[in-house]
Amino acid sequence: MPKILNPADASAEGLNESAPDSTAPAGMVFYHASEGKPLATPWQVALIRSQLLARAALPEGMILDCACGSGIQLAAHASVLQRPAIGVELDPRRAQASAMNLHTIASQRNELDAERMLTTRVVVGDGRDGAGILSALKEGLGLEELPKIALLHLDPARPRNSRTHGLDEMEPRLDEVFAGWAPYLKEGRTGPALLLDLSPRLTHEQRLEVEAFVDLSWPGLLRTWVWTSRGRGRVDRLALWLGSAAEEGVARRFVRVPPTLGTEPTLVAGGRRLVNGSGHPVQVNRPPRRGERISILDAALVESGLAEDWLKRVTKSEKIGWSVVEGRRPQIHHDHPLRLEDPADRLLVQATGRVVALARMALSVTHVDRLVEVLLEHDIRSLTVRATLPPEVQPKVQGAIDRQLARRSGRRDAFLVQQPGDEMLLICIAE
Numbered sequence: 189m190p191k192i193l194n195p196a197d198a199s200a201e202g203l204n205e206s207a208p209d210s211t212a213p214a215g216m217v218f219y220h221a222s223e224g225k226p227l228a229t230p231w232q233v234a235l236i237r238s239q240l241l242a243r244a245a246l247p248e249g250m251i252l253d254c255a256c257g258s259g260i261q262l263a264a265h266a267s268v269l270q271r272p273a274i275g276v277e278l279d280p281r282r283a284q285a286s287a288m289n290l291h292t293i294a295s296q297r298n299e300l301d302a303e304r305m306l307t308t309r310v311v312v313g314d315g316r317d318g319a320g321i322l323s324a325l326k327e328g329l330g331l332e333e334l335p336k337i338a339l340l341h342l343d344p345a346r347p348r349n350s351r352t353h354g355l356d357e358m359e360p361r362l363d364e365v366f367a368g369w370a371p372y373l374k375e376g377r378t379g380p381a382l383l384l385d386l387s388p389r390l391t392h393e394q395r396l397e398v399e400a401f402v403d404l405s406w407p408g409l410l411r412t413w414v415w416t417s418r419g420r421g422r423v424d425r426l427a428l429w430l431g432s433a434a435e436e437g438v439a440r441r442f443v444r445v446p447p448t449l450g451t452e453p454t455l456v457a458g459g460r461r462l463v464n465g466s467g468h469p470v471q472v473n474r475p476p477r478r479g480e481r482i483s484i485l486d487a488a489l490v491e492s493g494l495a496e497d498w499l500k501r502v503t504k505s506e507k508i509g510w511s512v513v514e515g516r517r518p519q520i521h522h523d524h525p526l527r528l529e530d531p532a533d534r535l536l537v538q539a540t541g542r543v544v545a546l547a548r549m550a551l552s553v554t555h556v557d558r559l560v561e562v563l564l565e566h567d568i569r570s571l572t573v574r575a576t577l578p579p580e581v582q583p584k585v586q587g588a589i590d591r592q593l594a595r596r597s598g599r600r601d602a603f604l605v606q607q608p609g610d611e612m613l614l615i616c617i618a619e
Contacts, residue, residue: 189324190311190312190313190314190320190321190324191280191283191311191312191313192309192310192311192312192324192325192328193283193284193287193309193310193311193312194287194308194309195287195288195290195291195294195305195308195309195310196291196294196300196305196306196308198284198287198288198290198291199284199288200219200284200288202281202284203219203221203281203284203285203288205219205220205221205285206218206219206220207220209230209231209260210230211230211231211232211233211449212231212232213296216231216292216293216296217292218231218258218260218285218289218292219258219284219285219288219289219292220258220282220285221258221279221281221282221284221285222279222281222282227257227258227345228257228258228260229260229261229343229425230418231260231264232445232449233416233418233424233425233445234260234261234263234264235264235268236416236443236445236453237261237264237383237416237427237443238261238264238265238267238268238269239268240443241265241268241269241339241383241429241433242268242269243435244381244429244432244433244434244435245376245377245432246269246338246339246376246381246432246433247336247338247374247375247376247380247381247432248336248338248374249271249335249336249337249338249339249374250271250272250273250274250307250335250336250337250338251265251266251269251271251272251273251274251338251339251341252273252274252276252337252339252340252341252369253265253273253274253275253276253341253342253343254276254315254316254318254321254340254341254342254360254365254369255276255277255278255315255342255343255344255345255359255360256275256276256277256282256283256286256310256343257277257282257286257343257345258282258285258286258289259275259277259285259286259287259289259290259310260289260293261341261343261385262275262286262290262341263289263290263292263293263294264293265339265341266290266294266304266308267293267294267297267299270302270304271304271338272304272305272306272307272308273290273304273308273309274308274309274310274311274321274325274335274337275287275290275309275310275311276310276311276313276314276315276321277310277311277312277313277315278312278313278314278315280312283310283311283312284310286310287310290308290310307329307335309325309328309329311324311325314360315342315360315365315368316360316361316364316365316367316368317368318368318369318370318371318372319368319371319372322334322335322372334372336372336374337369337372337373337374338374338381339381339382339383339433340365340369340373340380340381340382340383341382341383341385342360342362342365342382342383342384342385343385344358344359344360344361344362344365344385345358345359346358346359346387353387353389353390354394355390355394355397355398355401358387362384362398362401363401363404363405366401366402366404366405367405370405370406375431375432376431376432377432378409378410378431378432378434378436379406379409379410379430379431379432380406380409380430380431380432381430381431381432381433382402382428382429382430382431382433383427383428383429383430383433384398384427384428384429384430385425385426385427386398386426386427386428387426388415388422388423388424388425388426390426392462392466395413395428395462396462396463398428399411399428399462399463402428402430406430406431409430409431409434410430410431410432410434410436411428411429411430411434411439411461412428412429412430412433412434412435412438412439412440412441413426413427413428413429413439413440413441413462413492414426414427414428414429414440414441414442414443415440415441415442415443415488415489415491415492415494416442416443416445417442417443417444417445417486417488417489418445419444419445419447419486419535421486421487421488421516421517421538422487422488422516423488423491423492424445424488435457438457438458438459439458439459439460439461439462440457440458440459440460440467440492440493440494441455441456441457441492441494442454442455442456442457442488442489442492442494442498443455444486444488444489444532444535444536446532446535447535452532453532454532454533454535454536456489456492456494456497456498456536457494457497458494458497459492459493459494459497460493465493466493467492467493467494467496468490468491468493468513469490469495469496469508469510469513470510470513471510471511471512471513471608472509472510472511473511473608473609474509474511474521476521476543476546476607476612476614477543478543478544478545478546479542479543480521480522480523480542480543481521481522481523481524481525481526481540481541481542481543481616481619482519482520482521482540482541482542482543482605482614482616483519483520483522483526483537483539483540483541484517484518484519484537484538484539484540484574484603484605485518485519485520485536485537485538486518486535486536486537486538487515487516487517487518489536490513490518495518496508498533498536499520501533502526502527502528502533503522503524503526503527504524504527506522506523506524507522508520508521508522509521509522511607511608512608515576516576517538517574517575517576517605519605525540525619526540528540538574539572539574539603539616539618540618540619541602541603541616541617541618541619542616542617542619543614543615543616544566544602544615544616544617545562545565545566545614545615546612546613546614546615547559547562547612547613547615548610548611548612548613549611549613550611551573551575551577551585551604551606551611551613552581552585553581553584553585553588556585556588556589556592557592559589559613560589560592560593562615563589563593563598563602563615564596564598566600566602566615566617567598567599567600568593568598568600568601568602568615568617569593569596569597569598569599569600569601570590570593570598570601570602571589571593571601571602571603571604571615572586572601572602572603572604573585573586573589573603573604574603574604574605575604575605575606575613576606600617600618601617601618602615602616602617602618603616603618604616
């Protein structure tokens with residue numbers, strides 16, 4: 189019989205791994221176990237996800253996380269959706285930490301006595317065993333029938349310190365979880381509701397494999413892929429929202445988490461289904477021109493396949509040239525300034541400006557003197573290097589430029605990019 193923990197009277201006794209979350213309200217401390225802190229979802233990310241989920245028409249029932257870890261995402265779902273929750277965790281200490289975190293968040297929101305907490309539980313057990321978990325809960329809660337499941341959330345464990353993640357490395361496996369819980373998921377207007385938290389390192393082909401797993405259990409189930417980024421040019425979270433959790437007519441969604449708490453996230457939605465391609469733009473090689481604009485976009489936005497959808501929102505009807513598609517600094521060339529009146533849109537641009545000079549030279553410390561001469565001709569007071577250099581070289585080049593410009597009296601800020609496959613340096617006045 190699985191062990192059942194009641195978060196309302198959870199105890200932290202024996203838990204020695206805890207830490208404050210910089211994205212949570214002051215003083216909120218979350219418990220972890222078995223080195224679970226690096227794997228835990230930041231509270232701000234968890235809260236934004238739950239708030240987006242609140243827009244969906246979920247079926248009746250409880251929120252289930254069948255591999256809940258520290259339980260932070262489950263607690264956010266339960267609090268925002270005001271639903272009772274079931275967490276399942278194989279590791280007893282992590283299950284205890286999850287119960288404590290559910291308690292902490294309910295307490296912080298003055299909801300320990302809320303109706304949803306009466307049946308919220310954490311179960312120490314196998315997250316694939318739907319029948320066993322629900323039978324234990326029915327008996328433990330004194331219910332007349334098995335609990336109804338409104339949403340299945342799954343964030344399977346993955347190898348740490350690995351550059352790639354295969355589907356067979358997930359624990360528990362997707363197909364085993366689907367088989368164990370499919371009979372118990374309530375259906376809404378567009379089917380059962382599932383939210384699969386997956387590795388952001390999955391390739392396009394692996395994402396299609398995930399869809400194939402889904403189709404084996406629920407053929408043609410509505411789906412929305414969601415990329416979440418906290419900045420720094422990378423995808424922090426990749427998830428597949430399914431059935432009644434998905435958004436009709438939206439194949440992809442990009443969520444940029446704001447740098448400050450309490451600010452609304454930046455959302456870009458649309459795109460085409462994965463089966464129709466990755467959605468990545470096509471790189472074109474064209475000579476740079478003085479006077480044209482260059483913008484470096486958020487790499488995670490480009491990875492989501494939604495960059496061109498977003499560009500339609502912030503540009504005039506003009507042709508966009510993609511000179512760099514992959515890597516940390518996707519680069520476009522265009523003729524008119526981007527329309528970035530909304531600060532949320534500004535978050536999706538690393539830099540944007542007008543080309544004022546072209547300089548054919550190697551980007552190295554030995555050529556900084558020549559480069560600075562060009563900068564002074566254009567009244568530049570500061571220059572940010574946004575070209576790819578070896579990590580041991582970049583700070584030396586940037587530092588040498590900064591020192592020389594600090595002794596001059598320019599008035600304009602600029603950035604520098606490099607023509608792909610060429611030594612041509614493009615100097616742009618920032619806009």
